[in-house]
Amino acid sequence: MNGGNYIKLEFPARSANEALARSSVAAFASQLDPTLDELGDIKTAVSEAVTNAIVHAYPSVLGTVWLRARILDGEVLEITVRDRGKGIEDIRQALEPLFTTGGDERSGMGFTIMDNFMDKLRVKSVPGKGTSVTMTRRIRQKR
């Protein structure tokens, strides 16, 4: 029924778009009838992924962020956030809790929260080419 449904968003890497990105995905996810906690977790994970792209991917130019959300098997929400920015040199280090290159406005908890709140998290990055973060969360159908 919901299988194959998707949305795609493309926006400039401006922090003002963080709220738009998480609200759009939350609105899309609502067709799976998630609980408030599930919806909160999804919004948080999207906020973290999009913020990472905005803060880190494009240090000197205003780049673009691409987001896709889709429904797999009728009950799994998959979200991909992609940029064509500078990439991550050391993904393992970036995934460590409290590691950040973002100064004291960042906590270094972004990937930890994505990992905690979603079922699966996959990070692909090529230095100089960009980064893509894909995460999934199964929304169990309530009777």
Added chain:
Amino acid sequence: MKVYSAYQDGRLTIFLQGELDHHEIKSSVSVIESLIEQYMPRACILDLRSLSFMDSSGIALILRLSKQLSQLGGRAWVENAAGQPLRVIDASGIDRLIRVTAGKEGAV
């Protein structure tokens, strides 16, 4: 995102209302820092009862506030965290460093 405050007897209470993310953090931090400079409180309470959303930017803000207060010889903590912000606090583990008291779910 709105920041309200109340001061009494060395205790500064800061109320955050709305959604706290990376876009909002700069202005919130500068409002909070000027409140701290103004009052030089011994205790600073971050009251999250009206905060409907925060991501890890909120964790950075809490850690920063706590560091600032300990530099002043005071202490900061979080009160009335509930719902989504509480889940983020729990996932981050900062409640091992800073006192966090939970509020009623749905008080927002």
